[in-house]
Amino acid sequence: MIPIFDGHNDTLVKLYKQGKSKKQNFLNKSTYGHIDLIRAQEGGLIGGIFSINVPNQNINLESASNPRLQFTNNGYEVKMNPPIDHKYAKDFTNSIIQNLYNLEKQANGIIKIIRNYDEITNCITQNKFSIVLHFEGAEAIRKDLKNLENYYDKGLRALGLVWSRPNEFGYGVPFKFPHTPNIGSGLTNYGKNLIKKCNELGIMIDLAHINEKGFMDVAKLSTAPLIVSHTGVFNICKSTRNITDKEIDIIGDSDGLIGIYFDPINLLPSSMPDKNMSLSFIVDHIDYIVQRININHIAFGSDFDGTEMPKLIKDVSYYPNLIDVLKDRGYSKTSLEKIAYKNWLRIFKETWK
Template identity: 45%
Template structure:
């Protein structure tokens, strides 16, 4: 019998596991990445059970504690038709740099502790080798570029350390761009696009071969990047606005542009961004995820769709549960008629292709 890992390692577009272990949520017991737990979505043993071959490990800097008005997530305002979350204060460079350093160090500590079972991959050859050998492949990703200085010195240093993917913004503003505030129902057109410095950042990423992630970017910013970049357009964790009109989701025009540049969309497993009513209902059927995958595949083709779970950063359906539940999603996709070639593309080949094209060396 082959395990899902051997059949098709799942390489995933986004997780917040570094944050969940670096700053545990209230009620989380102290735990190690290598110890099986029932808290959070990803740890090493559960990842193995689920056939998780690796993915983008996000470094995300939460709002500064002094600016947080209540427990995270509790500030959502329910409106007559959906929800909105009030905008977040910008975070300072020094705080962001300090926080990011700690999280990057944690990832490298995991690499050491894993004794060869987890590798921070820096090029396509390393990524391919890890997926083939069943070594967990971690791509170092920054979600929001607040730790990058205007001269890009820290970008240069983080690149040398292993940074290979960067989202200029999370859902707040910074010196590079403006993220989408969380709202439903609402268009992703929520404000101005890239700043001048943001344009320079895109060019610097292109030059170094760092993938630019457009998740959390507003619509104007998206098109600004589309005009500037020489790489395929990529959104690591999002879904179709036509099926679920949240600000975090992509319009048909954006989806088409991603297809045309031979880019990739990682499907977010966040129930709030999948359901037509935008509700955070954990009993949402896993089929909602398949509905978005089908929509994108019909629109731009199987080569441009992948997974972008947002594990440890969001609410996924109880049916999926956590990373160990991934084979259930694969089973549903098989029932839906996706053949082995298509499943290989959805589970890892599309990510590998786009990274190979974007990275240098």
Template identity: 35%
Template sequence: MSTPVPVFDGHNDFLLRLLRDPARREATWLTETGEGHLDLPRMRAGGFVGGFFAVYIPSPQAHDDPDFDAIMRNPPFSLPLPDLIGQAEALPVAMAMVGHLMWMERTGHLAICRSVADIRAAMAAGKIAAILHFEGAEPIGADLDALHVWHAMGLRSLGPVWSRPTVFGHGVPFAFPSGPDTGEGLTPAGKALVRECNALRIMLDLSHLNEKGFDDIAALSDAPLVATHSNAHAITPSSRNLTDRQLAVIRESDGLVGLNYASGFLRADGIGDPFEGWEPILRHLDHLIAHLGEDRVGLGSDFDGATIPADLGDAAGLPRLIDALRQNGYGEELIAKLAHRNWLAVLERTWGA
């Protein structure tokens, strides 16, 4: 059996699975339970060598809330955004999730990485190379003191919002068809957050930001612009996808876009159901490469946070995706760039070595 191509991934929600069922975390992490998309055996089988592990604060859900997944399977739709969550409410949830990541490190199979040298060392040692990422800055107050605390704990990547508003800015609602121009830009606290992340060399993630917030970061940041898990709006006109104008801005900054595997962001009709075959993924990759260049595109799965294509299935299916790229005419050098080299290169440009 051939060795899988190493894949370094732009986004997963595995920590959310651990948060929701902490009593089973050992089995969830170390054994192949068949649940979700990720666990250590399936990572090994698929060549998943590391990536961004997201801390996401779930919104409180009332018993009479609509079935959002069902709505997203039947476009057109425009879902209301949840209310802002305050720092006091977010802090214990974030602490629990980071605690789970640190426990994973203590099992000896994962390393929390603070530099590209750490990532390379983890990969060489056969450990999963994990970047601590905040998908939404709710655990950070407007005074930014907590940003320095989290940075000391290993935070190296941060998205100011996950769709719902924060004290720092505004995200896009989940809507199809829709563009990303859905509201106001960064708040004064958000602009201060950008400057402080630049000073600390914390990567800023543009996924989930609305267009005005995207433009504010582009104007303020001195780092490459990165969207860890977003697709091409020209192919699938979802509010969560990036327009060609936004792709041009990312290209000019020498940034990167990680391809999101979520079916609703891949299918041209916006339906959130899984699909068979690889054509939607290939269309988005071809478009991203055409607009960004071969050195500025990666993979950003959204494993454990989205409904993904049937033929991919989970992390163990990554070799099937790689084979589909080969069959579409992608050479081995380009595949290696998409699978891991481009991510390491943009992190070097953001963090230094």
């Protein structure tokens, strides 16, 4: 079985939000959620970037008088999420980090929070499951950056500047189709300082959810390869969350990496939530990147536990289905290994200190 390292999931938040119900316990197999250790082993998953996305408080998603999702004559638009408070973000983030430490402890050496490149290669040879800690949105970071090193010491190795809302550092795209990611202004001065500091510490900067101006600012400033952990190709599905040809080329030039997600709404040309989507649509996005730049810049970034998945890859144990479709489309073993984990390893080697 080909080992798989996945560039994005929201499992930590999902485990936290279920509270005491404990339907999904990471160490036991269940049918709830998309990832646990047993289903990971069944699917070949050896590790992943585990994200902390702090949800907006007090948003009534079901409000009929003031719906967040609005259909337009040729697509949809989701109302922009408002900014969130720093202290709330910090407390939420710290609770999840504590839970992650507890999980690592309970797992008795089977799970490891990764802090450097050697640790991840050792985990692979010793059959241990690797967790790379990531924040999806930098709201827990103080704008003077005084607590960034503290989070680095706690294990933070990958940081998305924004989720789909504005913050002190930059501007995330609202969910909209059809529309380009060119919405809103670029990085703030705080954002520019954050990029420098991440380069200095060796924290991987993630450009998923950022708008086009912010992307270009990071491309100009950052000395590290450019990464988008979970996205799709704008030319195939014209949603704000997907990356344009210009962005793809800049990522290639930086020797960076693009993780492709599995969410039908951001993959299908119609942007419809089709649970019966064929996995060949995922491969269409992968093919596009491979042909436009090359095989060294493409990987998986599923978004498991963060969104609805197609039935054919309804949880992590179904990964072999996707590998089979890639094989059918002519990918060699060497190419498959790059897509499945080796490209992520190269990025970590080049980015971390």
